[in-house]
Amino acid sequence: MKFSIITLSFILVLIPLFISYKNKIGIEKELFINSLRALLQLSVLGFILGFLFKIKNPLWYIPIVLFMLIYASFIAKKRTQFLFLCAFYSISMSAIIILSIMITLKIISLKPYEFIPVAGMIIGNSLNTYTLTIERLKRELFLQKELIESFIAIGANLKSAYKIMQKEAIKAALIPVNNMLQTIGVVAIPGITTGMLLAGASPLKAVSYQIIIIYMLVSINTFSALFGSYFFIREKNENFN
Template structure:
């Protein structure tokens, strides 16, 4: 490969024709999404441009403090998004469990991945740390968001089944086992499905980016495999922590269901 094709400004602008096409479709169909489409397109553009300049600075001024600050911002924003995505009001205790699960699950997976699997040096190298952290945190955020929805919906819709099991002598853990398992299954299913179609149905963004930048397809594949396994582990760990700790917030100290008090 001779080199990377450097996109000119007019080429980037020409890609916005796809936004115009979408606006035309929703307008013609009477779907009130024009404002959201425009805002999301503008936000995406501004955020990515700012991110590009910030990354250039971080890459040229490698510092552990900068890396830690960026990761902290990512975690805070991801946790906030989980709260915002929830269609039901979350209790303070459940929010605390979400935060703990996200921070512990993603950071432990990230540290293991970078220090053991990739073995970067120094450990805070932003060129590896930040992009990989973004992928792990982003996918874990989606996983927990799905887990929250299924857990809350399950505890609400199957409340009487849980109460019946409790009256028959079952512990809270046994009474909600099916709900917890369903929440975990729903949360990890998108990651599993993406792995099934990867390489045949579609080429993932990271791999495509590496190939376009001139990296050998074999090297790109090696990185993509390890990244996907890292994502799988991070999602699984964060979600299992959440569902195993989260269901307890629906019970009081006497193992009584307290959904009505939420």
């Protein structure tokens, strides 16, 4: 029964594949491969989580989180065609800061069924915002060549021109977060809240957990955009000099 539902749900992937092919958008191959990859990864995850949630020693979290960070950085490098280390530093620093704050404030504990899913959620969102930031910065640098040349012509610091682009990139990368904050609870019904309600939790408790996740996402996305733009601009500035 579950397998047949999964098979039928693949129709939802076939539709955008057909649209991409028909309109010659050129992303049908990537969508198809990534859809199958997601199915495989989630299937494997279902078996692995049973093992991970039995971990007693938090030191085992280090290789698990490190693997997540390396894999996310690899995807970011592939997506943005920019330095692996820039992605790794940006995503790692953002994740470490947010996880440290949440543990220190006892928002989450070091229990595996709390720490590991939250760490994955943080790293995944950090990856998304990082790639959006870098893509926007690359576009700004391409479109604003005249602005950069003007700054150089008047003897201004090149960082001033980069600063303007950094602000625009961060604003653009945070658009999904701002949309989420404006629509959640009105248009978007959070998955965690729905799941907890279906599991029998009280509405207040379900909403409180979702609020924590939302505020966490605001922070992680902001840090990712800030660190990503900083390392990108620093690298470009060093190459220019």
